[in-house]
Amino acid sequence: MPINHWLLAIGVVSTLLLPACGAAAPEPPPAQLEAPGESAAPTPTKLVEVEVAATETTAPTEVPTAVVAASTEAAPVVEPTEEMTAPAETPTEEVTAAEVDWLTNEGQTEEGFAFLGNPDAPIVLQDYSDFL
Amino acid sequence: MLGTEPEIKERYVKTGQVKLVFNPILDHGDRSVQAHQAAECAGEQSMFWPMHDRLFEEQGSLYGGDTREVLKMHAAEMGLDTAAFNTCLDEQRYLEKIQQQDAYRRELGIRTRPTLDINGQLVVGPQPFPAFEAIIEPLLAP
Numbered sequence: 001m002p003i004n005h006w007l008l009a010i011g012v013v014s015t016l017l018l019p020a021c022g023a024a025a026p027e028p029p030p031a032q033l034e035a036p037g038e039s040a041a042p043t044p045t046k047l048v049e050v051e052v053a054a055t056e057t058t059a060p061t062e063v064p065t066a067v068v069a070a071s072t073e074a075a076p077v078v079e080p081t082e083e084m085t086a087p088a089e090t091p092t093e094e095v096t097a098a099e100v101d102w103l104t105n106e107g108q109t110e111e112g113f114a115f116l117g118n119p120d121a122p123i124v125l126q127d128y129s130d131f132l
Numbered sequence: 133m134l135g136t137e138p139e140i141k142e143r144y145v146k147t148g149q150v151k152l153v154f155n156p157i158l159d160h161g162d163r164s165v166q167a168h169q170a171a172e173c174a175g176e177q178s179m180f181w182p183m184h185d186r187l188f189e190e191q192g193s194l195y196g197g198d199t200r201e202v203l204k205m206h207a208a209e210m211g212l213d214t215a216a217f218n219t220c221l222d223e224q225r226y227l228e229k230i231q232q233q234d235a236y237r238r239e240l241g242i243r244t245r246p247t248l249d250i251n252g253q254l255v256v257g258p259q260p261f262p263a264f265e266a267i268i269e270p271l272l273a274p
Contacts, residue, residue, distance in 0.1 A: 057264045089269050100148060101148055102145055102147065109153060113154060114175055114180045115151055115152060116152045117152055117155070118145075122272065123151070123250060123251050124153060124251060124272050125140070125250050127153065127154050128157055130156070130158065130160060130164050130167075130168075131191065
């Protein structure tokens, strides 16, 4: 076979084999968190970009749907009702002197005499009496 | 007192307008001495005024039999701690106190039962409720 034919054959085979060799190259290592200053393997940005783009295109509606659902559940709309409004007269927890039953309060004066009622009452009724 | 006392209690003491203070008069010998001590002994269990009311209501029971035993019976029926009450009465724990208080009212010149002192105004003898009302109401006016 003439040498020109051999050269032509080699050229054709090389042209066919070179793209196949490029596709079979080993995959780059995944991106890793690195401390500043440490060396790391280079990340092939083109491959990452392609994968991200593919994810977005394959499921574009799932995330927005979930977000909407969560926001709806987290913040339900509550319409104000009459029961929620403050009443005109709000009962207080303070007990006024008039509401206390002083008949249940007994004690002794400083002089040792038994008393009944409000110790700070404006009127003191001294009862001098015998049981018989 | 008891007569108009329930009305005074309900109208003025209950509402915090009047403080009622009891001053013993020992005019009936040992029966008075035991009865007033019984009220003091009941007061140790925060039952002075219930005993006070009961002794006036059951006044007739104090005139017969052993006064101390009658008083112990009243304490038991009222649900008091009878061990504590009976010990107090048997010890005559408040004898000196009630005798001193009785001496004090004599020094004040008080002789009639009942006598009431309403912010310095004396009401002598049993009176109907309006008599007390006529004294108390002006004192409550602003």
